[in-house]
Amino acid sequence: MKKDIHIPEVKDVCVAVVKEHSEVHNTQDWYAYLINDKDVDLEMVIIVSNGYNKDKITATFRKRIDVLPKKSFAKIELLQEDLFALNNQFKVSFFEGNTMFDKTYTFRKNTINEKGFQKIPLMGVKGILVK
Numbered sequence: 755m756k757k758d759i760h761i762p763e764v765k766d767v768c769v770a771v772v773k774e775h776s777e778v779h780n781t782q783d784w785y786a787y788l789i790n791d792k793d794v795d796l797e798m799v800i801i802v803s804n805g806y807n808k809d810k811i812t813a814t815f816r817k818r819i820d821v822l823p824k825k826s827f828a829k830i831e832l833l834q835e836d837l838f839a840l841n842n843q844f845k846v847s848f849f850e851g852n853t854m855f856d857k858t859y860t861f862r863k864n865t866i867n868e869k870g871f872q873k874i875p876l877m878g879v880k881g882i883l884v885k
Contacts, residue, residue, distance in 0.1 A: 761856070762853060762855055764846075764855045764856070764857040765792075766790070766791040766792045767788070767789065767790055767791065767792065767796070767846065767848075767855075767857070768788075768789050768791070768859070768875075768883055768884060768885045769786060769787070769788055769789070769830070769844045769846070769859040769861075769883075769884050770786070770787045770789055770827075770874045770877065770881045770882065770883045770884075771784055771785070771786050771787075771833060771842075771861060771866050771881055771882045772784070772785055772787065772874060772877065772879050772880070772881030772882075773785075773868070773881065774879070783832055784832070784833040784834075784835065784866065785829055785830070785831070785832055785833065786803070786829075786830040786831050786833055786842075786844065787827045787828065787829055787830060787874075787877065788801060788819070788822065788827060788828050788830055788844075788846065789826075789827040789874070789875060789876055789877070790822045790823070790824060790825065790826055790827065791825065791875050791876060792824055792825075792850070793824050793825070794824050794850055794851070795821050795822065795823050795824050796819075796821070796822040796848040796849070796850060797820070797821055797848065797849045797850070798818075798820065798848060798849050799818065799819040799820075799821075799822050799846065799847070799848040800816070800817075800818055800846070800847045800848070801816070801817045801818075801819075801830055801844055801845070801846050802814060802815070802816050802844075802845040803815045803816075803817075803830070803831065803842070803843060803844045803845070804842075804843055805837045805840035805841065805842045805843070806840055806841055806843065807839075807840050807841060807863060810840070812837065812840065815831055817830055817831065822848070825876060826876065827876055827877055830844070833866070838863070838864060838865075838866045838867070839863055839864060840863055841860055841861065841862055841863050842860070842861040842866070843858060843859070843860045843861075844858070844859045844860075844884075845857075845858045845859075846858075846859065859884040859885075860884065861882060861884055865882065866882050867882075870882050
């Protein structure tokens with residue numbers, strides 16, 4: 755039975771963590787974004803995220819995006835710097851047409867920092883990217 759299940763590979767969808775200015779709090783904060791670099795819209799996007807290590811796990815956060823248009827991005831959540839000592843995991847599921855896709859993106863502990871900055875596609879900023 756398992757051999758009959760086809761799980762398609764996710765391409766051109768990634769998660770980025772960027773540091774940006776918050777007008778509300780006048781602070782520099784870290785935010786996670788979902789990036790759709792595909793030429794098609796993503797539908798019924800579900801993101802489930804948490805932080806973990808072998809001794810602890812954070813609360814689970816869930817977010818739904820009805821449609822993420824092609825060549826666009828959406829803010830997922832604010833990340834507190836205390837979480838960077840943990841592995842931060844984002845499980846993303848979405849439909850492209852009638853096909854469901856699923857992928858887990860993991861930022862390993864202590865990898866979210868300004869030393870690892872790279873150019874983030876579509877956003878025009880620098881940050882940490884997991885493909």
